[in-house]
Amino acid sequence: MRTREVPTPSDTGFGATETFRRLIGRPGAGIFLFLVCFLPILSLFAPQMLQEGNLAGILNQMVFILIPTLGMTIVIISGGIDLSVGSVIGLSGGVAAFLLTVGVPMPVAILLAIISGAMIGAINGLVITRLKVPDFVATLAMMGVARGILYVWTNGIPFRDYMGDAYYIIGGLRMIVGKLTLPVFVALALLLILTFLLRRTHLGAHFRATGSNAEAAKLSGIRPDRIKMLAYIASGALAAVTGVMLAGRLTTVHPAMGSGYELETIAAAVMGGAALSGGRGSFWGALVGALTLTVIQNAINILNIESTWENVIIGSIILFAVLIDRAAMALSRGGSRRNASN
Amino acid sequence: MADNDKTEGSNGLSRRRLLGTGVAGTAVGATMLSGIFNASHALAQEAATSLIWGDAAWRKTVTDIVAGRTLTVGFTGPAASEFYDEIEHGAFAQMRAYSDMFGVKWNWTYASPQEHQDINDQVNTIEAWVTNRYDAVLVCTAGDFESMQNVYAKAEAAGTRVFQFNMPAELWPEDQNRAISNIGYNNTMQAGYLAGRYIAEKLGGKGKMLLIWGLPGHWSTARRKGLDIALAEYPELQIVGEQRGDYVRDKALNAAMNLLQRDPNINAIYGENEEMALGASQAIQALGLKPWDGTDGIITIGADGLKSGYESIQQGQMTATVSVGAVDQGRQSIDTIFWNLIFGQVPPKVFNVRTQVVDKSNVEEPLAYVNWALSVPKV
Numbered sequence: 001m002r003t004r005e006v007p008t009p010s011d012t013g014f015g016a017t018e019t020f021r022r023l024i025g026r027p028g029a030g031i032f033l034f035l036v037c038f039l040p041i042l043s044l045f046a047p048q049m050l051q052e053g054n055l056a057g058i059l060n061q062m063v064f065i066l067i068p069t070l071g072m073t074i075v076i077i078s079g080g081i082d083l084s085v086g087s088v089i090g091l092s093g094g095v096a097a098f099l100l101t102v103g104v105p106m107p108v109a110i111l112l113a114i115i116s117g118a119m120i121g122a123i124n125g126l127v128i129t130r131l132k133v134p135d136f137v138a139t140l141a142m143m144g145v146a147r148g149i150l151y152v153w154t155n156g157i158p159f160r161d162y163m164g165d166a167y168y169i170i171g172g173l174r175m176i177v178g179k180l181t182l183p184v185f186v187a188l189a190l191l192l193i194l195t196f197l198l199r200r201t202h203l204g205a206h207f208r209a210t211g212s213n214a215e216a217a218k219l220s221g222i223r224p225d226r227i228k229m230l231a232y233i234a235s236g237a238l239a240a241v242t243g244v245m246l247a248g249r250l251t252t253v254h255p256a257m258g259s260g261y262e263l264e265t266i267a268a269a270v271m272g273g274a275a276l277s278g279g280r281g282s283f284w285g286a287l288v289g290a291l292t293l294t295v296i297q298n299a300i301n302i303l304n305i306e307s308t309w310e311n312v313i314i315g316s317i318i319l320f321a322v323l324i325d326r327a328a329m330a331l332s333r334g335g336s337r338r339n340a341s342n
Numbered sequence: 343m344a345d346n347d348k349t350e351g352s353n354g355l356s357r358r359r360l361l362g363t364g365v366a367g368t369a370v371g372a373t374m375l376s377g378i379f380n381a382s383h384a385l386a387q388e389a390a391t392s393l394i395w396g397d398a399a400w401r402k403t404v405t406d407i408v409a410g411r412t413l414t415v416g417f418t419g420p421a422a423s424e425f426y427d428e429i430e431h432g433a434f435a436q437m438r439a440y441s442d443m444f445g446v447k448w449n450w451t452y453a454s455p456q457e458h459q460d461i462n463d464q465v466n467t468i469e470a471w472v473t474n475r476y477d478a479v480l481v482c483t484a485g486d487f488e489s490m491q492n493v494y495a496k497a498e499a500a501g502t503r504v505f506q507f508n509m510p511a512e513l514w515p516e517d518q519n520r521a522i523s524n525i526g527y528n529n530t531m532q533a534g535y536l537a538g539r540y541i542a543e544k545l546g547g548k549g550k551m552l553l554i555w556g557l558p559g560h561w562s563t564a565r566r567k568g569l570d571i572a573l574a575e576y577p578e579l580q581i582v583g584e585q586r587g588d589y590v591r592d593k594a595l596n597a598a599m600n601l602l603q604r605d606p607n608i609n610a611i612y613g614e615n616e617e618m619a620l621g622a623s624q625a626i627q628a629l630g631l632k633p634w635d636g637t638d639g640i641i642t643i644g645a646d647g648l649k650s651g652y653e654s655i656q657q658g659q660m661t662a663t664v665s666v667g668a669v670d671q672g673r674q675s676i677d678t679i680f681w682n683l684i685f686g687q688v689p690p691k692v693f694n695v696r697t698q699v700v701d702k703s704n705v706e707e708p709l710a711y712v713n714w715a716l717s718v719p720k721v
Contacts, residue, residue, distance in 0.1 A: 046604065053629075054603040061596050156422025156454070160650055173628045250591045251624065252650065254617070255422060257592070300585070301600035307555060307586040 025332025027273025028285025030324040035292055042295075046302045056179035058291070058298050060172055063187035064249070066290035067242045068261055069268040070194055071235030073286045076269050078231040079211035079278030080135035084124060085239045085265050087146035089258030092117040092240035093247035094150050100162035110170075110244050117240020118233050120146060125229035143262065151255045158252040171248020183245045190238070195283050207231065211278030268293050271321040273329075292321060405444045408684055412447040415679060416471040416479040418464055419508070422454045424648045425616075425668055426482070429507065431715040432672025433480075438718060440680055450721045451476075461485040465493050472497045478679050481521070482508040484559050494520040503683065507675050508666075510564035511692045522682060523689035525675045529561055532697040533645050533664045534568025540662055540699045541610045541641055544634070547576040549609030552601050554587040554594045554622055556614045565614055565645065582608070587618040594621030602629055610634075610641035616651040616663055619644025623659045634661040647700065649716065652709040655702055665708050667695035669715040 023029055043050045068085045075082045092113045099109035120142060127138040168174050172181035198204030206227050209217035214224040242261075247253050270276065271292055272285030296317050300310055396404075417433065419426035430452060437448045451471070455463035464483055471479050479502055483490055494504045498520065506521040510529035527533065541551060553569075556562045573579055583601040587594030594613060602608060602625055611626075613619030623633065623642045632639035635658075644651060647665030654660040674695055681687040700708050 048604045051603070054600075057599055057603050061599070151422055155427070157424045157427050158650070173624065246592070249624075250595065250621075252591070252620075254591065256590065297596065298600050301583075301597050302604045304583050304585065304601075307584070308558060310586055 021332045024328040027280060027282040028288040028325065030328030031271050031292055031321040032288045034321065034324050035288065035295065039295065042299050046299070049299065049302055053179055054298070058294050059184050060181045062290050062294040063183045064242055064246055065264055065268055065293055066187050066287060067190060068239045069265040069286040069290050070190060070283055071238035072265040072269045073272065073274050073281045073283060074207060074231045075235045076274040076276060077211050077279065077281040078207045078227055079214065080128065080228060080231060081139065081266070081276065082124065082232065082235045083136065083139040083262045084120065084142035084146055085235065086258040086261035087143045088117050088120050088236055088239035089243040089246060089261050090253070090255065091146045091150050091243070093243035093253045093257055094153060094159055096244045097159035097162045097247050097253040101159065106164065106166060113244050114237055114240040117243065118237040121233040121236020122229065124236065125232035128232070129225040129228050147259065154255045156255055158254045160252045163248070163251050167248045171245055173249060186241070186245070191283055191287060208279050264293060267318050271318060271325070273325050401443055408444045408446045410445050410447065411684065412449055413478065413679065413683055414449040414476045416451045416453065416476050418453045418467055418479070419482045420455065420464070420484045424650060425646050426454065428648065428668035428712060428715060429672040431718055432669035433676050434721050435715055435718040436673040436676035437721045440676065446680065448721050468493055468497065472500045472502045476502050477683055478503045478505060480505050480507055480675055482506065487514050491518065491520050505675060505679060507671050510560050513560055513564055516691045519691065523678050523691060523693055525671055525678055525693045525695070527666050527694045527697050529564035530568035532694065533666055534565030535572045536664050536697065536699050537612050537643050537645060538569040538572025540643060541612065542572060542576045542579050544641055545579060545609050548578040550580055550582045550607065551610040551612060552598065552608055553581055553584040554597055554611060554613045554618045555584060556587065556589040556618065562614055569612065587613065587621060589615050589617060591617045591621040594618035595625050598622040598625035599629065602626070602631065606631055608640055610643070613642065613644045616644035616646035616648050619660055619663065620651065620654055623654065627659070633658060647708060647712070649709070649712050652700065652705050652712065655700065655705050658702070662699055662701035665698050665700045667697055669711060670695040
């Protein structure tokens, strides 16, 4: 099921066709091609889609899905799943909002909120690695616990009155460069840093090894438990970053804030080529997945599609995207195999 | 003493609200009360009390019949939110008033499904209350009308009386509605219609509007019906976009932004609840468009009547909202339960509280009223 990330001799030096095959075998490449073809067709029906303002709008909205999807992708690559993402977004946003209302300086409030998210991730990791609770169950439980804490804490009434001028910028309610907002640049920075870490250090290989076969990874000197812990901490922290910014974007923290994000991020990660069986996935794929989800929602709004169809359309496109990704992978593998037999 | 004054004050208000059937009577009562508070004469207060609602002899009669009884009531809405908190605080106020006046005690339980509109969860809660022999349950549910009737029938058979609040009772035949009383408002004519009328009047009957709508269900159906009735009179006022916001700000903000990117030349946005209207107001600001200033800009209107909504109106962000009488719904619910349970008095099948379009010109009174209700401690 897995593709080879490291080029083998047969992959190199066979010209443009082979390069293409290799590229479309990358996680998310299939859906990226789909998106590239799909957008111009959509814009025939709604020319506004390709206007600068709308494209910037898509980016500004997308990052709130992208950032937690980066975390989800790390978890999925290392063979897990994190259902607590949405609750962590809500709870960490609540932590930031609450600290600001009691007068804690903003940098401290934001830092503590992100730490709280990382700690929830660490608890997830401990429950999974030490108590041997399956990932799905452990994070499902955390999803309920974290959300419940926010409900008990707020008593159902949103946190309000914490917005300062700076928080409007953090939340992306003010544009900073052209029509782009600060969260876009935060997401870009995170994307580059994480890509660097996974490509240039051993971490990437360790995550993949843990996700493909934890026992084999152990034999080759990797400590899968540590790697898993790290993945969940990263996921919690990235969800918390999202929560902090979302609290600024929405100007109130409703106790239901972020619910549903866990499924959207899983969908985005999977559309981006992450394999739920572990070992496969990429951040650029996550970007394409998040972008696709946002473009679909944008198109539904702009084409003014009747709302009852919304769920059907989004569901179908997710399925379609995953099938395309699989087809692209098969195509790429088929090509390599032929070459190998030459 | 100060506390005592406060309690008396709330009683005064409750009488004003509950007996507000005649405009003249209400005005006289309110004027008299405010004069009395200034003088703060206990004797004069008692006189005013008798004029508005019974005297000491009657209160004693009621108190004797109540005989210190405890009423056990369960309260469940479709989700935990600021709106249902306001309703609950209205109930707290009325429970405290009746405890003070008649010596009745309340055993109050609140529950709402963790997931928004998780009907199964809510039905389980009601059934647990019925098993525990609650005197009454107060229900507001996103559940299907007919399937809820079966739940209510079981409750009835077990001796628990069912009251509904905040439901669009106008949608269903009264003779099939098993709730003893439905305390709420007419979503069609007292909410959707009012919002449509407000937009039409402000825009002179001409313009383009967007709708950000909630989850498909009976509230959205009823409000849409009212909006359509209002807009039928204004053919030049057109709905040019209609998208879902699922009652949450997050989704409404994105939907409004996308719709405004498509065509910024919009005159009004109707968010079916306040969270969504607030999201639309934020979208207008984030895109650098102009909020309504009384003559120009984009109108945003919602429905609920939340403290946060009123404050946003004061700050010139959201243009208007339809206050659907959350506090009065809570107070009226307790009033209905009390007189029905202890005295067997038959309430109207549908009791609609007053609603009102609130904008910058009249926001003071509803805000003060909500602030008062929220200051009443839990029971």
